[in-house]
Amino acid sequence: MTSEPCLTWQDENGTQHRLALTDRIFLGRVCRGIEREKRILVRNPMVSRDHAVVRLTHSGVEIVDLSKNGTWVNDVRMAPGASRNLKDGDCITLGNISIVLSCPRSITPSDEDTWTEQTTVNQAAVSVTNLVADVRGFSAFSQQVDSTTVYTFIKAVFSRFSAIVNAHHGTVKDYAGDAVFAFWEHPGTFSTEHALPACQAAVEQLSSLPEIHRQLRDRGLDLPPPVLGWGVTTGQVTLSHYGSRSADLALVGDCINLAFRLSSMASKTLQAPIVLCSQTASLVNRRLPLQDLGNHEIRGRSGQEHLFGIQMR
CATH class of the missing domain: 3.30.70.1230 (Nucleotide cyclase, GGDEF domain)
Incomplete structure (x- = not known):
């Protein structure tokens, strides 16, 4: 276990993942051009190609919404394009995936997802x-x-x-x-x-x-x-x-x-x-x-x- 921030989540297949947050982690369906150890890919048409970014700041950990269909933190929708500070245990939801901020041992996601169809905008x-x-x-x-x-x-x-x-x-x-x-x-x-x-x-x-x-x-x-x-x-x-x-x-x-x-x-x-x-x-x-x-x-x-x-x- 380390004291550095990590994001933990369970993918669509039920596999648990942990990813160390050393600078920033991009969340989305594609996150084109982003290294595998700095992105979490979610295979869901409701998730934007570049959906959100979690990053370290001088004051802690922050999430910025970039999405079309919305990002939830602790079941509360973020305002479009807004940012907010995160604390240990906060839960980020996009599509059907929940991602929790914590500080466990980091595990890099195993599969590179190249699912690139058009984002489906929910109504x-x-x-x-x-x-x-x-x-x-x-x-x-x-x-x-x-x-x-x-x-x-x-x-x-x-x-x-x-x-x-x-x-x-x-x-x-x-x-x-x-x-x-x-x-x-x-x-x-x-x-x-x-x-x-x-x-x-x-x-x-x-x-x-x-x-x-x-x-x-x-x-x-x-x-x-x-x-x-x-x-x-x-x-x-x-x-x-x-x-x-x-x-x-x-x-x-x-x-x-x-x-x-x-x-x-x-x-x-x-x-x-x-x-x-x-x-x-x-x-x-x-x-x-x-x-x-x-x-x-x-x-x-x-x-x-x-x-x-x-x-x-």
């Missing part, structure tokens, strides 16, 4: 809870201050919010102008276990605003306290891929559109800063104090939606 109906956090008055704010100040403000908010999403085991999908869009996948049917962390993340993001404002003022930025609105919805979406870039992960569904609409109404036409759809509310109402906001028409949608707010203590 799947999945259940998700969506979280959209939208900055109020962003257009007017951008007109009144220089672009460097706008960037500093948005970076501070997005960085803190992304860390909160990650801490609650969610996936940041997009930074859409002045909004952060994240989602939590439900492994099967809708469950409180996966809707609740999204709501808790929204509450924590809201609670973090005074500290973000104080830090910005300490840096010499004379800004008003930031005001945001949150929309949290639950429903079924189609998860697939747009275009040719690995970052073009697509989530398409009515519940996503609704989340963006609700975020634009929260702290504005609705007094509640965090607004939930009825589906989300039904999953978390025994765990969180909710306020019944009644039925409301939503711009661009027919009929009315029964909405709820999270009561802040």
Whole structure:
């Protein structure tokens, strides 16, 4: 046994492997041009040719997603193109293979895999809870201050919010102008276990605003306290891929559109800063104090939606 990091996994034939991590290890279906002792090949059409890379950094071990169909760490999907630190025992999943970070004796994989067919892009109906956090008055704010100040403000908010999403085991999908869009996948049917962390993340993001404002003022930025609105919805979406870039992960569904609409109404036409759809509310109402906001028409949608707010203590 050695103290150096290793990746261990079981291949499609049930054979156990260990590979020492001395610099970086590439994960994928082909990994063309990469030496055998620096790659793990996975024979699965859902795995991209160059799917991810695990590497040593000055602070430890890091994984970078390069894939079209997604990489999971401890059953949580990574954001497309994102990186995250790994610790001993973390489990990386791609295709049907699970790879565990540990520090055992290294064993080089035995067979060179040259399977080079086209990557099959998965299209799947999945259940998700969506979280959209939208900055109020962003257009007017951008007109009144220089672009460097706008960037500093948005970076501070997005960085803190992304860390909160990650801490609650969610996936940041997009930074859409002045909004952060994240989602939590439900492994099967809708469950409180996966809707609740999204709501808790929204509450924590809201609670973090005074500290973000104080830090910005300490840096010499004379800004008003930031005001945001949150929309949290639950429903079924189609998860697939747009275009040719690995970052073009697509989530398409009515519940996503609704989340963006609700975020634009929260702290504005609705007094509640965090607004939930009825589906989300039904999953978390025994765990969180909710306020019944009644039925409301939503711009661009027919009929009315029964909405709820999270009561802040």
